[in-house]
Amino acid sequence: xxxxFADLRSGIVIVLACALIYFWLIPAQIRYRGQAEIGPDFxxxxxxxxxxxxxxxxxxxxxxxxxxxxxxxxxxxLADPQARVNFKKYARHGIFLGSAILYMVAMQYIGxxxxxxxxxxxxxxxxxxxxxxxxxxxxxxxVAVVYLVFxxxxxxxxxxxxxxx
Amino acid sequence: MDILIESFMQFVSIxxxxxxxxxxxxxxxxxxxxxxxxxxxxxxxxxxxxxxxxPVAIGLMMGSYQGSMFGGSISAILINTPGTASxxxxxxDGYQMALKGQSGKALLMALYASCAGGLIGTVILLAMAKPLxxxxxxxxxxxxxGLMLLSLALIAGIxxxxxxxxxxxxxxxxxxxxxxxxxxxxxxxxxxxNINLADGLQTLSVFIGVFALSExxxxxxxxxxxxxxxxxxxxxxxxxxxxxxxxxxRMNILKSSIIGALIGVLPGIGGSTACFVAYAEAQRGSKHxxxxxxxxxxxxxxxxxxxxxxxxxxxVPLLTLGIPGDVVTxxxxxxxxxxxxxxxxxxxxxxxxxxxxxxxALFFAVISLFFIGKLGIPxxxxxxxxxxxxxxxMIFIICVVGTYSNRSNIFDAMMMIGLGALGFIxxxxxxxxxxxxxxxxxxxxxxxxxxxxxILSDMSLAxxxxxxxxxxxxxxxVVFCYFMVRRNMKAPPSAxxxx
Numbered sequence: 001x002x003x004x005f006a007d008l009r010s011g012i013v014i015v016l017a018c019a020l021i022y023f024w025l026i027p028a029q030i031r032y033r034g035q036a037e038i039g040p041d042f043x044x045x046x047x048x049x050x051x052x053x054x055x056x057x058x059x060x061x062x063x064x065x066x067x068x069x070x071x072x073x074x075x076x077x078l079a080d081p082q083a084r085v086n087f088k089k090y091a092r093h094g095i096f097l098g099s100a101i102l103y104m105v106a107m108q109y110i111g112x113x114x115x116x117x118x119x120x121x122x123x124x125x126x127x128x129x130x131x132x133x134x135x136x137x138x139x140x141x142x143v144a145v146v147y148l149v150f151x152x153x154x155x156x157x158x159x160x161x162x163x164x165x
Numbered sequence: 166m167d168i169l170i171e172s173f174m175q176f177v178s179i180x181x182x183x184x185x186x187x188x189x190x191x192x193x194x195x196x197x198x199x200x201x202x203x204x205x206x207x208x209x210x211x212x213x214x215x216x217x218x219x220p221v222a223i224g225l226m227m228g229s230y231q232g233s234m235f236g237g238s239i240s241a242i243l244i245n246t247p248g249t250a251s252x253x254x255x256x257x258d259g260y261q262m263a264l265k266g267q268s269g270k271a272l273l274m275a276l277y278a279s280c281a282g283g284l285i286g287t288v289i290l291l292a293m294a295k296p297l298x299x300x301x302x303x304x305x306x307x308x309x310x311g312l313m314l315l316s317l318a319l320i321a322g323i324x325x326x327x328x329x330x331x332x333x334x335x336x337x338x339x340x341x342x343x344x345x346x347x348x349x350x351x352x353x354x355x356x357x358x359n360i361n362l363a364d365g366l367q368t369l370s371v372f373i374g375v376f377a378l379s380e381x382x383x384x385x386x387x388x389x390x391x392x393x394x395x396x397x398x399x400x401x402x403x404x405x406x407x408x409x410x411x412x413x414x415r416m417n418i419l420k421s422s423i424i425g426a427l428i429g430v431l432p433g434i435g436g437s438t439a440c441f442v443a444y445a446e447a448q449r450g451s452k453h454x455x456x457x458x459x460x461x462x463x464x465x466x467x468x469x470x471x472x473x474x475x476x477x478x479x480x481v482p483l484l485t486l487g488i489p490g491d492v493v494t495x496x497x498x499x500x501x502x503x504x505x506x507x508x509x510x511x512x513x514x515x516x517x518x519x520x521x522x523x524x525x526a527l528f529f530a531v532i533s534l535f536f537i538g539k540l541g542i543p544x545x546x547x548x549x550x551x552x553x554x555x556x557x558x559m560i561f562i563i564c565v566v567g568t569y570s571n572r573s574n575i576f577d578a579m580m581m582i583g584l585g586a587l588g589f590i591x592x593x594x595x596x597x598x599x600x601x602x603x604x605x606x607x608x609x610x611x612x613x614x615x616x617x618x619x620i621l622s623d624m625s626l627a628x629x630x631x632x633x634x635x636x637x638x639x640x641x642x643v644v645f646c647y648f649m650v651r652r653n654m655k656a657p658p659s660a661x662x663x664x
Binding site: 104 | 216330332333337340343349350352354355356357382385386389390391392552553555557558559561563565566570573575582585586589595596615619620624
């Protein structure tokens, strides 16, 4: 039943997103002067309409199955833990993604090598390693290899920090 | 003939050979590591390939393609975990042989069958590519639209049980392709006044984010202890495969390779289906079908030759029509375009040298696979033991470096994070992500051909039904879609997951 709740949620989110894109985002983000019958907003609008229809069908199918099982009442929806998204389960994912953005911002201030060594060591610990020194050593060697290969072999210029590299 | 010789001579260079060898090694290691798919492997190599000369880059990609197809069998045989979906059928008999202490024999059979399959796939590519490209020369915007529609129809094949979810994923891919300049009027769309988005979303950010990062996020759902756990292969790789044993499989390998190559030609079906079809056919045609599943060579030779032959077959629609048949070929399109090689019928007229380069690279990749596989089986078997807790963070750093290096722009790496999160959300809600990538690749061409056709016909849809090739392509798309949906509905639950 958890899958059906997820489908219902997905379908509703898709329909709402499509409505938002159709009525707000497209007029706000695609501005053109001209009388073209098939303008630059033609294709995005077509996609959004098709997406909205698919989302509505997904939601409808899930709702019908839930109704059949007697789970489509406000009381059942509130009482059933399967109907809710367990955000706690995704705390690690949130931390990982948030730290990744911070890493990229930090890279521009302290440079690629320093930011990457610190971040990779922290990631190794986050993913399951337990020895900080081993993680730091592993991280330093790996980042050095990546940095040297990309800088000297592929001539990539990485962000430099106040340390000068 | 001169062009052929010239193309061949490009491969008599140490850089190109090193490129192929590196591709094969990375492919075998990547394919051998569960969770690292051939597409992810090639996506990670894509940024590196951009800085290499075209023949080296093509060699690297082809090497990786062939290598990863074989690599999947290493973990399938040693730890009962297929490294790639294409090696799933190899697990059935491969692991049983490993339990009997015949892991070395099983790995060698997988290697020889993979090489034979790769060569047969290349021959089929040679035979089919040119005639198809001659027909494709007659294409205008409506025909291109029909072709793109056929590519979209393959979404039905890779959507698994829910066609609707595949469609949503495909539409999302098309929507992502719309970001940036309008191809006809040059109007900016969904750029939020950000100059970094004027060129649209970078292909690398989409590929790496949706595939590699979403996979890292999926693996992150496991506990820290599970991620730190070492995979435990069963036995030392020490036993041999005799020539007589290999020769006894010749008809099985030939038949399975032809099945694999033909399945590869059909867009959207891919290696995982090919290996199961070949396995089933080998069992059906065997004198001792009851022994399948108990650890016999036939059960390894069939799927392994089929999945490597898929590579040659999948290049047929890519080179002749410019349509990617699966995710790996979708990434290959990006790599080829980045090197100024535009796949499609005109390629055979304007740049036949590049076509020969691809053929020869595929051939050399198979040869390299043979030698590297033979030398490296004991070594590669050890890599399978790498802890995910070590591997995944390192892959993430490569993802960041890869997306950043494309334009030396940190914005692309940030977009990759966002797209990775999107891929993860889609996966969690059981939306297939392959349709998103395929649609993203063909999105711009689909929109352009549709709008050009409608402008040409004064908004009349009749243009698609009055031109024979366009009509045939549109009808084929509908028929293909119908059969794919029917196949998915009839398939057992395990096969649906596989899709």
